[in-house]
Amino acid sequence: MSHLNIEIERLKADTIEMWCLVISQLEKAKLAIETFDEHLANEINANEKRVDAFELKLDMDCENILALFNPLANDLRFVLSVLKINYNLERIGDYAKGITRCIRDTSEPFSKEVLRETHVISMFEIAIDMLRGTLESFESENNKNAIAVFKKDEYLDKVNSEANVVIAEIIKRNPEKINDTLQLLSFIRKLERVGDQVQNIAEEIVFY
Numbered sequence: 001m002s003h004l005n006i007e008i009e010r011l012k013a014d015t016i017e018m019w020c021l022v023i024s025q026l027e028k029a030k031l032a033i034e035t036f037d038e039h040l041a042n043e044i045n046a047n048e049k050r051v052d053a054f055e056l057k058l059d060m061d062c063e064n065i066l067a068l069f070n071p072l073a074n075d076l077r078f079v080l081s082v083l084k085i086n087y088n089l090e091r092i093g094d095y096a097k098g099i100t101r102c103i104r105d106t107s108e109p110f111s112k113e114v115l116r117e118t119h120v121i122s123m124f125e126i127a128i129d130m131l132r133g134t135l136e137s138f139e140s141e142n143n144k145n146a147i148a149v150f151k152k153d154e155y156l157d158k159v160n161s162e163a164n165v166v167i168a169e170i171i172k173r174n175p176e177k178i179n180d181t182l183q184l185l186s187f188i189r190k191l192e193r194v195g196d197q198v199q200n201i202a203e204e205i206v207f208y
Helices: 003-035 038-069 073-105 112-118 120-140 144-173 175-207
Strands: none
Touching (some): 003 038, 038 073, 112 120, 120 175, 144 175
């Protein structure tokens, strides 16, 4: 195996490790919203530093490979794809942190009824599933799961487009909880953006 191939394999392994960390961040964010667990929120906040460190390392590794080995064809496409995937993974990590930060601004746990009505938990589940699917495609170098992401993202877009009406109805019923309810709207907006980031990742996988 050439030195370039060794560096490419190392880059792939590090990208997968970052990917798994970001999936874990989203899973913990979902659990923190369901359980109103501030300790989980603090854990996500601490792990965000690891996500940021991964982003810096992967960027530097990609730049070094481009500068030192002048990769061509598939190798070049792989490195360019990782550069963009890395950026999108870091943004997803930011959204997970942003969602759990809102717990500190919320007075009490969200009811199961409200979480179901706003589809926040199902949005989490779809977003996590999309991220897992793209990871599987990246690992196996198979486009099938990456392409499936585009259809799944339509659900996130639909929930987001209907969110204003749903949130307004909840506020009418519970005007004393307007601030807490508006936090749910923030969750929905962020999860819709997570879907957009995963779509970007899927596009890079297909490109590669």
